Amino acid sequence: MPCRPEDHPTESADSNSRSPRSIEQRLVRTPQLVELHEDLWDIVDSNLQDGDKAKGAIAVDAFPGLGKTTSVLAFARAFHRREIAEQGEFTAQGNERVPVCRVGLTGNTGMKDLNRAMLEFFGHPGRNRGTTAQLGQRALDCVLSCEVRLLALDDLHFLKWRRTNGIEVSNHLKWIANEFPVTLLMAGVGLADKGLFSEGGTKGDAVMAQTGRRTTRLGMRPFTIETEKNRREWRQMLRALEKRVVLADKHDGMLTDDLSDYLFARSTGHIGSLMTLINRGCQRAVRSGEETLSQDLLDGVKNDEASEKARQELEAALEKRRLTSRPQTTRRKSA
Ligand SMILES: Nc1ncnc2c1ncn2[C@@H]1O[C@H](COP(=O)(O)OP(=O)(O)O)[C@@H](O)[C@H]1O
Numbered sequence: 001m002p003c004r005p006e007d008h009p010t011e012s013a014d015s016n017s018r019s020p021r022s023i024e025q026r027l028v029r030t031p032q033l034v035e036l037h038e039d040l041w042d043i044v045d046s047n048l049q050d051g052d053k054a055k056g057a058i059a060v061d062a063f064p065g066l067g068k069t070t071s072v073l074a075f076a077r078a079f080h081r082r083e084i085a086e087q088g089e090f091t092a093q094g095n096e097r098v099p100v101c102r103v104g105l106t107g108n109t110g111m112k113d114l115n116r117a118m119l120e121f122f123g124h125p126g127r128n129r130g131t132t133a134q135l136g137q138r139a140l141d142c143v144l145s146c147e148v149r150l151l152a153l154d155d156l157h158f159l160k161w162r163r164t165n166g167i168e169v170s171n172h173l174k175w176i177a178n179e180f181p182v183t184l185l186m187a188g189v190g191l192a193d194k195g196l197f198s199e200g201g202t203k204g205d206a207v208m209a210q211t212g213r214r215t216t217r218l219g220m221r222p223f224t225i226e227t228e229k230n231r232r233e234w235r236q237m238l239r240a241l242e243k244r245v246v247l248a249d250k251h252d253g254m255l256t257d258d259l260s261d262y263l264f265a266r267s268t269g270h271i272g273s274l275m276t277l278i279n280r281g282c283q284r285a286v287r288s289g290e291e292t293l294s295q296d297l298l299d300g301v302k303n304d305e306a307s308e309k310a311r312q313e314l315e316a317a318l319e320k321r322r323l324t325s326r327p328q329t330t331r332r333k334s335a
């Protein structure tokens with residue numbers, strides 16, 4: 001069975017090189033990521049124990065830019081490696097073992113497109129012909145032959161929910177959950193609003209209720225600065241980034257002390273916006289020869305629209321010292 005080769009980011013670029021980094025080098029083990037992984041290991045591993053029973057599904061449901069895709073991929077990678085290490089590269093039948101099948105959905109994907117995308121993942125020659133059911137059967141065949149254990153569907157909100165009130169989608173997901181011996185791991189934005197977990201009420205909800213019963217919803221939160229613990233988490237995040245930044249004139253505390261409030265205001269605690277800002281700031285610092293990050297430099301860097309909107313209010317509060325992003329211990333030190 002031809003299977004798509006996995007990405008194995010094994011190159012070990014030295015930490016001072018500016019060459020593009022592997023996924024693992026870029027990844028920060030944020031508290032959000034660690035918490036999500038704990039829950040995922042619980043559910044996925046208890047599903048493995050369950051044998052043939054229909055397995056519980058997982059929905060990672062949170063706003064864009066909070067690290068869903070990144071965390072799910074990191075988990076998928078860890079799970080893939082563990083399974084291969086424990087069970088070997090090939091199944092008892094001699095097929096290539098593929099513990100994880102991952103599909104990213106694009107705008108307005110229908111059921112047929114979803115089945116086709118799974119076949120695409122496996123490089124199946126029959127991916128371009130056939131009915132929805134036939135494509136689905138082929139996908140099931142691949143999943144069984146390669147002993148897939150985890151099926152990750154990213155950006156599930158792109159599925160066509162509207163026309164049929166989501167029942168078609170729900171039925172399809174139920175079919176996958178019942179027939180495929182996998183843990184279904186879905187990620188997307190506003191899945192609860194789309195009725196993925198609804199429990200009765202309008203017509204056709206008996207179908208939805210069943211999906212809801214079997215699906216565990218996991219969220220991802222932004223960084224906040226409300227409690228001392230929150231502020232410490234934010235500082236640790238900045239410290240991790242500071243270590244990763246490669247600029248000739250960077251100094252200790254460049255992000256954690258000098259820019260903590262500023263970066264929080266500009267990203268509103270969203271990791272995606274923070275990474276974009278730092279990344280663009282570093283490009284500019286290199287290009288201009290400043291080789292360090294400062295408020296002046298970052299002021300010239302554009303960020304995403306949502307962050308810019310929320311920024312003004314936060315900046316005002318931070319300036320008046322009604323809010324701070326820094327833990328008490330570090331405030332005292334620098335006072
Ligand atoms: N744990 C992390 N470590 C490093 N970068 C991260 C992490 N989580 C998210 N990011 C960065 O934030 C951006 C948005 O994350 P992403 O996973 O695409 O969010 P979502 O899928 O929730 O929209 C990505 O570009 C990624 O580089």
Ligand SMILES: [Mg+2]
Nearest residue numbers: 068069070155
């Ligand atoms: Mg995503």
